[in-house]
Structures are given as C-alpha cells and as structure tokens.
Amino acid sequence: MKAFFISSQILYVLCLAPWFLIWGISFMGFDSGFSWFAVALTGGIGLYPIAVIVCSILAWRNRIKRKRAAVIFNLVPMLWIALVVVPVVAINL
Template sequence: MKTFLISTQILYLLCTVPWLLIWGVSFMGFDQGISFFNVALVILIGVYPLVVVVCSIIAWVLRKRRQRMSVIVNLVPMLWVLGIGLPVLLLQF
C-alpha cells in the first residue's frame, strides 16, 4: 500500500512540470475574449496541484483504516493526468 501511494504521488509530482506549461498555454484561450468555457478550462487545469495535495493527504490518513477508499482517493488526480496529459501527448505524435 505504501509503495502504491508513494509511486503514484511521484508520478503526480513529475506531471507538475508539463502541467505548468499546459496551464500557461491555457491562458491563450482568452485571446478571442472571455467566455464561460475559457474560464472553466483554465480553472479546471489550474486546480490540479491543489487536488494532488488534498487527495494525497486524505489518502495517507485513510491508509490504515480504509485501504480501498485510500486507493480511490489517491487516483482522483489521475483524471487530470489521463484527461489532459494523454491528449496532449497524442497530439505531439
């Protein structure tokens, strides 16, 4: 259990470098003006580090008592990694 939590959190930490670039580029959406979609996209991308920290803390607290819930909570940031990172990676190929 400890190994899983540590390895996924190292992956999340490594994903913060490309996240910073993607977050910076997401502000280009405002070039055509401010719309609900643009604001929602920047906020959705921008909360990734906050979600990682909060989910990591909760997962470590739940580690002893509720292992299954700990794994589920720890995998929540994976939605950002796969949902944003995978399409960006595929666009480069």
C-alpha cells in the same frame, strides 16, 4: 500499499513541470475574449496541484482503516493526467 502511494505521488510531482506549461498555455483561451469555456478550462487545469495535495493527505489519512477509499483518493489526480495525455496521444496518432 505504501509503495503504491509513494510511486503514484512521485508521478504526480513529476507531472507538475508539464502542468505549469499547460496551465500557462490555457490562458490563451482568453485571446478571443471572455468565455465561460476558457474560465472552466483554465480553472480545471489550475486545480491540479490542489487536487494532488488534498487527495494525498486524504489517502495517507485513510490508508489503515479505509484502504479502498485511500486508493480512490490517491487516484483522483490521475484524472487530470489522463485528460491531458489521452487527447495528446490521440492527436499524434
């Protein structure tokens, strides 16, 4: 369990470099003016580091007594990674 947490959180930290680029590009959604979609997109992408920190803390605190909850908390940031990787792979196919 400890190895799973450490390896997944290393992956999350490694994803911060491309996240910064994607977050910067997300502001281009405002090029055509203000829209709620652009706000939601930029906000959703901007929440990734906060989700990593909060979910990592919750996972480590629950790892002994509530193992299933700890695994679920630890996998929440993977949703952000999947929501970026899946469309990129689909576009490139």
